[in-house]
Amino acid sequence: MGNGTQLGRVRGLGAGGGAIVHHWWLQRVTAVGSLILVLWFVISLVRLPSLDYASAVMWVRQPIVAVPLCLLIVSVFWHFRLGVQVMLEDYLHGSKRVIAMLALNFYTVSLAAMALFSVLKVALSAAAN
Template sequence: MSTGANMSHRTKGAKGFHHWWAQRLTAIALIPLSLWFAASVIMHAGADRAALAAWLSSPLSSVLMILTLGATLYHGVLGLGEVIVDYVHCAAARIAALIFIRLFGAALAVAGIFAVLRLAFTG
């Protein structure tokens, strides 16, 4: 028979596993995405706005850029969350910092996706 304490422990473990798994998946996803991004930056070094807009108007380029942006930000938020949980000992400061990094990461994601789509569709 399970007690409330056991269920709470299982829930925390499930969340911990999900966090660990998400961080590993984003790290694996970022390997090819980072290589693609680095190659793209090298290929378009010195290009003007029109050339970048033409490149991002390709569905493949814009989708890969959005995936790179999303995976990078999500991976960063997960990693910073781990640092905060491990090293910020005041509960109120820890909660505030976790809320801040999640909101900031979400705001950066929205702004980045908007910028990519705007460049892709309007040039």
């Protein structure tokens, strides 16, 4: 086995052209971001006076809450997609992999969009009297 081209050795890129390292870093960054945001989410929920519907709606309507909630949704779904992508690439081959990746992308984007829409609908809705 060779070490790749001379240019590749100089740049420090392997056979994947740095894509594997990029994917690995994205998984770590989204994991840390999700961990921080989940801790914020749990602490915020514990600090609420009650967990009834009215309190939750008033809590989500605050911009200081709605923005981190949207970031949490994006981070968790992105991390989920990256992890499942690695699993699919390792265990599926040929057309099955392509179909599974398309299904994964559709599933992830549609669920993330529904979650973001739900948060934004509550956050941007007018206060009901």
